[in-house]
């Protein structure tokens with residue numbers, strides 16, 4: 229598969245032209261790769277008006293993913309804002325203020341989009357949730373919620389896979405959504421690779437109308453590289469306005485380093501990635517079996533994640549993560565309950581090391597303490613209102629009864645416990661304490 233963006237930059241570097249254009253480093257190195265970093269010079273195309281090398285590379289990605297695929301150099305964060313804007317545009321074209329029904333574990337970029345775009349949100353909770361980070365809603369839960377809503381949402385928005393590696397039944401949920409004439413949008417930030425499994429588990433193949441993938445999370449792509457995929461089933465406005473939607477929120481200086489990385493990934497995927505992934509997934513599955521054999525409990529059904537319920541093995545997640553770190557293994561995420569390891573075929577030669585590390589940690593009596601559950605929220609005002617009213621910082625332990633202004637969770641996992649505009653309950657205060665959240669921004673009295 230050709231790599232038009234990489235080829236263009238390579239030939240530009242070879243010319244050794246005097247760079248009388250941005251960026252200010254002029255190709256001279258402080259870090260060692262600055263001469264790859266260009267801007268929209270003649271022939272380099274322009275991300276949001278692509279009709280040259282970027283368009284060609286996006287078409288290559290579209291062929292690989294079987295969708296209309298657009299590049300983001302600002303992560304899934306940008307793709308999500310764009311995807312939701314498109315859903316809002318569609319809703320307004322039908323004459324209604326947008327309402328989106330979302331799984332409660334939505335990443336905070338979803339809630340900040342609600343502030344930017346002022347759409348209404350209804351939440352759907354899952355009975356199978358093992359933590360506020362996870363909300364693997366079922367088709368039945370989606371159906372039940374859709375059937376009780378007085379106003380039909382323009383879209384259902386779910387996060388799958390979630391941070392803990394739980395994957396929803398997207399096909400079942402898509403069928404339910406489409407039965408009600410509602411779109412299905414998927415935050416597939418953690419699942420770009422799902423497309424290339426022996427049997428695709430990618431949302432677009434399972435009936436989603438649009439989704440985002442963070443290429444940088446599971447493919448060998450620089451941080452920031454991501455896709456917005458639009459299915460044939462999506463309303464026409466999604467394809468025709470996708471670039472406008474991305475441009476609305478994106479920087480006017482998209483990174484050509486990231487674009488080259490996405491371009492190179494097309495060729496990497498085309499040249500044997502499926503086979504490499506199939507073999508690696510089989511090896512990871514063996515590793516998971518061995519880890520379970522050592523007495524660990526794993527959760528989630530995602531092929532490239534290992535999520536350990538560390539309390540069942542006698543450790544808090546953060547404690548267990550430190551033990552792994554002492555052995556030279558740095559995890560993606562840990563909290564009190566879980567440790568999450570993200571693997572890709574780039575770690576092929578490290579699987580033995582991971583197994584040995586797990587084998588070398590002594591099992592202790594299980595820790596019985598459970599994460600506090602989260603009550604169904606009570607909304608005092610819209611998300612947008614909460615972002616714009618006067619606010620003040622209070623100690624989280626004294627925040628009960630106050631209305632949250634903006635979300636107080638960092639990344640990872642960047643999933644709000646309480647969403648802007650909601651009244652902070654006693655249960656939420658317990659959660660803040662449990663997850664080590666000390667301060668909250670609340671609406672001033």
Ligand SMILES: Cc1ncc(COP(=O)(O)O)c(C=O)c1O
Nearest residue numbers: 302303304305335415417442454
């Ligand atoms: C579930 C989920 N969605 C969206 C995002 C945002 O993705 P990005 O970092 O590519 O902007 C993240 C980031 O961690 C995430 O975990």
